[in-house]
Amino acid sequence: MFKVSASVLLLVGLVAANPTPIEKRTATNVWPTAPTTSSLSKPITVASGQTFTPSQAYTRYDRGSGACKGQNEGGDSDAVFLLEEGATLSRVIVGANQAEGVHCLGSCTLDHVYFEDVCEDAITIKQTSGTSRINYGGVSGRTFIIVQHNGIGTSRINYGGFYAENFGKLYRSCGNCGTMYTRHVEINDAWAVDGKVLVGINSNYGDTAKIRTTRAQSVGTICERYNGNDNGDEPTEAGSGPDSKYCLYTTGDISS
Numbered sequence: 001m002f003k004v005s006a007s008v009l010l011l012v013g014l015v016a017a018n019p020t021p022i023e024k025r026t027a028t029n030v031w032p033t034a035p036t037t038s039s040l041s042k043p044i045t046v047a048s049g050q051t052f053t054p055s056q057a058y059t060r061y062d063r064g065s066g067a068c069k070g071q072n073e074g075g076d077s078d079a080v081f082l083l084e085e086g087a088t089l090s091r092v093i094v095g096a097n098q099a100e101g102v103h104c105l106g107s108c109t110l111d112h113v114y115f116e117d118v119c120e121d122a123i124t125i126k127q128t129s130g131t132s133r134i135n136y137g138g139v140s141g142r143t144f145i146i147v148q149h150n151g152i153g154t155s156r157i158n159y160g161g162f163y164a165e166n167f168g169k170l171y172r173s174c175g176n177c178g179t180m181y182t183r184h185v186e187i188n189d190a191w192a193v194d195g196k197v198l199v200g201i202n203s204n205y206g207d208t209a210k211i212r213t214t215r216a217q218s219v220g221t222i223c224e225r226y227n228g229n230d231n232g233d234e235p236t237e238a239g240s241g242p243d244s245k246y247c248l249y250t251t252g253d254i255s256s
Contacts, residue, residue, distance in 0.1 A: 117141030
């Protein structure tokens with residue numbers, strides 16, 4: 001793997017050549033246009049504390065034709081970007097030709113990052129402490145899980161204007177990892193359309209989901225609670241909806 005250091009994070013409603021925000025519309029209307037595509041033979045590793053911003057904003061990065069193998073779980077070597085502790089990824093498009101999108105090896109920040117037709121998971125959080133932040137951006141096209149949280153700590157998804165479409169789960173706390181943790185997620189200003197579950201957490205491990213000012217259209221379940229395990233079995237459902245303990249929101253926080 002090669003390490004890249006550069007310098008800035010992600011905003012729905014910006015076009016690469018024009019920094020003036022545009023009104024939130026459907027994902028296809030707000031996606032920035034990629035000026036060029038870079039097909040990588042290896043993941044780009046953004047070093048601890050560094051920021052990667054391409055010289056041409058919203059360059060598309062992928063792993064080349066045929067990289068996606070369906071819903072087969074991949075590893076770090078299959079990712080497009082690997083972010084070390086404190087690293088930031090800014091103003092890029094992750095193309096459809098990839099098996100894994102972005103892996104956060106430590107707490108990370110994604111800013112103005114867009115994903116086209118995700119293969120497996122868009123973002124995998126592997127941090128051992130701290131808070132990862134996903135600020136603005138978008139995901140479209142047959143997405144299984146947008147944010148897969150396998151590590152510890154908090155994922156803070158400040159989606160201001162973020163549009164997620166056609167997904168299984170926007171966020172899932174790993175339900176059957178070999179080592180299980182208590183995890184937390186905060187979601188603000190998401191706009192989710194045609195999804196099965198907005199948030200999936202493991203109440204038996206003390207996970208929490210705080211959801212505010214979120215727009216959900218044709219989303220089956222806002223917050224699903226599971227009984228997770230560390231033996232690899234499929235987690236069982238434990239209930240859904242606001243409960244003032246694990247799923248922390250009210251019906252007033254969700255609009256259509």
